[in-house]
Amino acid sequence: MKRAFTLVAIFAVTTVDRTTSSASGPEPRSQPITAVLREPLPPERLQLSSESHEIVIQGPSFRYALDKASGIIVALQVEREGHPVLRLVEPARLVIGPYSLDTKHARGSTAITSQSDERIVLKTEGTLKSSLPGDLDLPFTVVSNFFNDGVVVAEWTLRPAKDLALRELRHEVVASGPFRHYLHKTRDRDGFDAPWGSLPKPGGRVGFSTRTSCLQVFGPRAGLALFTDRGATHASGGGETALVAVKSLGDDLATVSLAQYLVRDAESGPGLVLKANTPFTFRAGVSVVPNRLPHPRQRDLRMFTWVGDEKHPYPSDKEIHDAAQLGFTLFQMHRLGTPGEPRPPAGELNRVIDTVHRAGMLFLWTANADLMYASAPRVREMQAQGKWRLWQGFNYGGRYTAPMDRYCDLLATCLASPNGLADYRIQCDANMMDRYQVDGMYIDDNLAYANCTLAKEHHHPEQPYDCLIELHEMNWRRRQLLRARCPHAVLVDHCTTAMVLPVICDFDAHLYGEGYSFSAAEIYWAQFGWIRSMHAQGFIWPGDDEPQRCATQIAYNYDLLTGGGQYTYLDWRRYPQKFPYAKGVSEDEARLVRAYNLAQFYFGMYESTPHVFAESAHLFSTRTPRTYATIYKNRTWNDYLVVVANMNSQPTTTSLVIRSPGALGIQPEGRYVLLDLHQGAKRTLGGGSLAAQGFEHLGVPPHGLRLFYVRELRRRGPHHLWGGKRISEKADAPLRRVTIELHGPPGVEETVLIGNGDWQVREVRADGKSAPFFFDPQSQIIHGKIIFGAQPVRIEIEGASGGKSGLPQKSARFALLASG
Numbered sequence: 001m002k003r004a005f006t007l008v009a010i011f012a013v014t015t016v017d018r019t020t021s022s023a024s025g026p027e028p029r030s031q032p033i034t035a036v037l038r039e040p041l042p043p044e045r046l047q048l049s050s051e052s053h054e055i056v057i058q059g060p061s062f063r064y065a066l067d068k069a070s071g072i073i074v075a076l077q078v079e080r081e082g083h084p085v086l087r088l089v090e091p092a093r094l095v096i097g098p099y100s101l102d103t104k105h106a107r108g109s110t111a112i113t114s115q116s117d118e119r120i121v122l123k124t125e126g127t128l129k130s131s132l133p134g135d136l137d138l139p140f141t142v143v144s145n146f147f148n149d150g151v152v153v154a155e156w157t158l159r160p161a162k163d164l165a166l167r168e169l170r171h172e173v174v175a176s177g178p179f180r181h182y183l184h185k186t187r188d189r190d191g192f193d194a195p196w197g198s199l200p201k202p203g204g205r206v207g208f209s210t211r212t213s214c215l216q217v218f219g220p221r222a223g224l225a226l227f228t229d230r231g232a233t234h235a236s237g238g239g240e241t242a243l244v245a246v247k248s249l250g251d252d253l254a255t256v257s258l259a260q261y262l263v264r265d266a267e268s269g270p271g272l273v274l275k276a277n278t279p280f281t282f283r284a285g286v287s288v289v290p291n292r293l294p295h296p297r298q299r300d301l302r303m304f305t306w307v308g309d310e311k312h313p314y315p316s317d318k319e320i321h322d323a324a325q326l327g328f329t330l331f332q333m334h335r336l337g338t339p340g341e342p343r344p345p346a347g348e349l350n351r352v353i354d355t356v357h358r359a360g361m362l363f364l365w366t367a368n369a370d371l372m373y374a375s376a377p378r379v380r381e382m383q384a385q386g387k388w389r390l391w392q393g394f395n396y397g398g399r400y401t402a403p404m405d406r407y408c409d410l411l412a413t414c415l416a417s418p419n420g421l422a423d424y425r426i427q428c429d430a431n432m433m434d435r436y437q438v439d440g441m442y443i444d445d446n447l448a449y450a451n452c453t454l455a456k457e458h459h460h461p462e463q464p465y466d467c468l469i470e471l472h473e474m475n476w477r478r479r480q481l482l483r484a485r486c487p488h489a490v491l492v493d494h495c496t497t498a499m500v501l502p503v504i505c506d507f508d509a510h511l512y513g514e515g516y517s518f519s520a521a522e523i524y525w526a527q528f529g530w531i532r533s534m535h536a537q538g539f540i541w542p543g544d545d546e547p548q549r550c551a552t553q554i555a556y557n558y559d560l561l562t563g564g565g566q567y568t569y570l571d572w573r574r575y576p577q578k579f580p581y582a583k584g585v586s587e588d589e590a591r592l593v594r595a596y597n598l599a600q601f602y603f604g605m606y607e608s609t610p611h612v613f614a615e616s617a618h619l620f621s622t623r624t625p626r627t628y629a630t631i632y633k634n635r636t637w638n639d640y641l642v643v644v645a646n647m648n649s650q651p652t653t654t655s656l657v658i659r660s661p662g663a664l665g666i667q668p669e670g671r672y673v674l675l676d677l678h679q680g681a682k683r684t685l686g687g688g689s690l691a692a693q694g695f696e697h698l699g700v701p702p703h704g705l706r707l708f709y710v711r712e713l714r715r716r717g718p719h720h721l722w723g724g725k726r727i728s729e730k731a732d733a734p735l736r737r738v739t740i741e742l743h744g745p746p747g748v749e750e751t752v753l754i755g756n757g758d759w760q761v762r763e764v765r766a767d768g769k770s771a772p773f774f775f776d777p778q779s780q781i782i783h784g785k786i787i788f789g790a791q792p793v794r795i796e797i798e799g800a801s802g803g804k805s806g807l808p809q810k811s812a813r814f815a816l817l818a819s820g
Contacts, residue, residue: 028636029728032743032792033300034360036606037329040487042293044148045117055110057120057146061290064146067091070106071124071142073152076175078222078288080533085222086177086288089255093173094284096158097166097271099128099138106140113143118480120146136161147476149505150291153469157281158274165271166234169263171284174247175224179217179254181526182206182244183499187213187231188464190447191498196527199256202249207240212260213448213466214500215242216287218530220615225287225501229461229469230262233282237266260284282461283469287501294535297329299565299605301490301509301537302597303364303442304328306571307335309404309579314348315571317355324359324745326590327597328569330490331356332364332442335408338376339367339441340431343407353437358790359746362439362490365432367425369446369471369493370395371410378424379411390419390458394451404581415449416470418458426477433485440482440490446475446507447498468502475506492539497527508536511568513558515543517550521561521628521647525614529562539568545584552589554703556596557645561613561630564605569593588817595816599677599707601745602725603641608632611664619663624654627700631664637726638665640710646700656695666691667712673755675709675721680815682779684713707816717757718782718797723750727792736799744788753812754782754797761807762800766793774810781812 031039047058054065054074065075072094078086094101108126115121122144127137141157158164183196188211199217200206208215212231217224232241241264247255262282265271274280304323306315313335315323323331333352337343356363370393372379382388392398393412402408417425432438448466455463475493482489494511495504504510510531518524531538540558543549550558552567559566572582573589586592611619613628622629626648632641646652658664666672670687674694685694690710700706709722717738720726724742731738736759744750754764756775764773766786773784786793800806 027728027730030604030607030636030726032725032727033297033329033601033604033606036297036300037362038488039296041295041483041489044292044483046120046146046148048112048115048120055122059148059150060292062150062288064152066110066122066144068110068124069108069126070101071108071110071122071126071144071154072101072106073286076286076288078177078290080221080290081294085290086175086224089174089176092171094156095168095170095172096128096138097164097168098130098132098135100131101128101140105129108140118148122146138164149476149479150288151285151472151476151502151505153283153285155281155283157279159279160274160276162276164274166263166274167265167267167269167271168261169272169282170259170261171226171228172257172259173224173226173286174255174257176253176255177217177224178219178221178252179224179256180219181217181530183216183218184208184212184242185214185448185466185498185500186210187229187462187466187468188450190449190466191500191503192447192496194498194500198526199244199246199249199254202246205243205245208242209235209238209240210242211464212242213468214502215244215258215260216501217244217254217256217258218289219533220530221533223289223501223530223533224258226258226260226284227287227468227502228260228262228282228284229465230282231260232262232264233462234263234265234272235261236269237264239264239266285469285502287505289501289505289534291505292535295508296606298535298537299563299608300329300600301492302328302565302600303330303332303492303509303539303568304571305332305334305568307579308571309581310406312578313343313405313407314345314352317351319571319575320352320355321359321747322574324361325748326569326594327601327745329361330364330492331361332366332492334366334442335402335405336365337407338373339365339428340435341376341428349436357437360790363437364440364442364490364492365438366442366444368410368444369474370413370415370449371400371445372413374409374411376428389454391421392454394453395445395449414452414454414458414467416452416458416460416467417474422470422474422477425474426481429478429481433482439486439488440492441478442492442494443475443478443507444494446471446493446495446503448500448503468500472502472506475503479506499527499531505534509539510536511539511541513538513540513550513555515541515549517543517548517554518558521558521645522614524558525562525612529612529614532563537563538566540566541568541570542573543584544582549584551584551703552586552592556592557647557703557705560596560643560705561628561645563610563612564600564632567593567597591817596705598748599641599816602723603632603709604634604636604725605632607636608634608641619660620656620658622654622656624652627652627654629656633665638712640664642695642708642710644695644698644700644706644708646702646704649702651699651701653697653699655697658691658695661687661691671713673711673713673721677707677709677722677816680813682781713757717759717799718761719755719757721753721755723752724786724788724793736801738797740795741792742786742788742795743792746788746790749785749787751783751785751814752795753814754795756780756782760800760805761797763798763806765796765798768794773807774812775805775807776812777809779812782807783810783812
């Protein structure tokens, strides 16, 4: 059968870079992505130490200090790759009317209630002195939960000896970090439309007069959030209930004050009256990022989703391999059933998981944050016992059904998972891990909705209430379970555009785009690019045919401009004849997916550093409006993938100006091969010429991309350029032999191109067998086809001792989006 598309893999066995050419140093070697995906996550443990006045809690990337007398966080430092990026400028403050809960006005003591690697609980009891003479001391208790995901939830209980009218109850921190934007979520909205924007100038402020839930500041390297369960529990007079004030703002650091009001009343107002000897309880928390250490798989979590329908609930082996051969590394089963209880025919699941693993991918089971299958045993039991109200929720009108799949019948549950539901969910996940080789989970609709009307039955502190604190703990518990059972576990959520820190901080990847278009690349980067500060990855879902959604080509523009690995795909779009449910599927969509996914697979995003357009103007820029460039540098091989994108609706000609080639590692005296992956052109340039002239007058199609591969030539002889992922490359000059190991998705056939490097080549062998390779004298490229398997393919190039090349001559034609 004629293939609709062939991505020509270009193996111009290029020179080995600096690390490779060192006579004394070891030869570079990459791990295949299939191995990287299964590397255990870095530790996420907490450690506690007690000092004279403080208790210090150290996490993977953060360090909190709590004052023993007040229970207040007095110090916080967050590191990124060993360098401090965020700190408290002064101790946090909790203002309770005339009482200020700080180190000067509190008299108390703190005890360790419980301690583990995952969570530490401290309890502080004491009294507060008023700033007004004659006031009685105010007894207080605070239970502080420190989680290993960087979140702290403090539950405060006040017990006034006489009625106390509060006109102000405020939680406030002053912090310094590389913040650029703010976001505010209310407790009566899900966060999908949470207002966000750039920080104001020094002295400026942004205030909100709504029911505050979470207030955060963030940037591409760090983020900080305050949150509470009783925001604006009593507010009158139109005063602000959440406030971001900028004290100073530089190119790198901003010092900001964040404040949330639980109570704010006018001076003449009655305030919130706390009754004598009656406890008043509220919760206030802090969330920080980076909250964990990075994992190299971060930019290679490309997800394929199998939704299917009633007739086709499980994919065939061929369809699973098809997903892998498109360059995906995660395979998600979307409507599989309650975790641990797969839908009929349940015996199919083991076959699917085994095939997914043989194809080199990880398997993810989907669950919902607030939906449970009506067929779940415990759900049926609760209904039969007349106790369903204890778990009942109201999202989707209380029930979600899919018209093409009768098994997809789910009941809404309260997002707080109250009255034993949280434990049942965790038990289901444990059963899943006991029974099946699952590598992670996808949690759909991970948003802090505020639609539960059963506040009394579910013990909500306020009405309306978004269950943000409980949703965080549910997500955190799931992460601890999966990591313990599967050290490389991947957790993905669907947060849409609700980028609310405590809700999303326990996930490794976030599906936020869902096909929505964005007004500009800069807006996209500002709103979603900061995900990389979490050492996590974003996902973009291609849109349907509505005007506000973006097509596959535009999604890849955003993907490759902002870090890679973000494009996620759906079986409905891959097989539109079989599943006629998706809209807006273009005829060339499959070849776009294959081309741009495999380009990332072959370059090795997991061992690369992106220099993103939005932060690299000092290094490079394009000359034409609404065109952008991002340059990736592979840390193992010191080669480059250059991305030039056109966000205009018309074709555009632009040039890429490299201002600081040395900062990118491009040496003026070096020799480089420049491979145009779209037009199939190869040039050899000096380092100075490459920077000055290598990317001039580039024609870029509307909403399109141009990709270029660059590698320095550091020795004579054959050298690898592109296609398959280079795992190793070694030259044996005395034997006139170059050996390369290449890895790709099993079953993918590629045309391998090898740069001749002035050798006369006698033979090329693949896995020890003579392979049909050819020589193109015009481009000086040797080329031939290989088929990848589970293990890397070993290519050996044998040089002739003299005379002409022993390979037959044939023109080498390659282009990333060639058809036929």
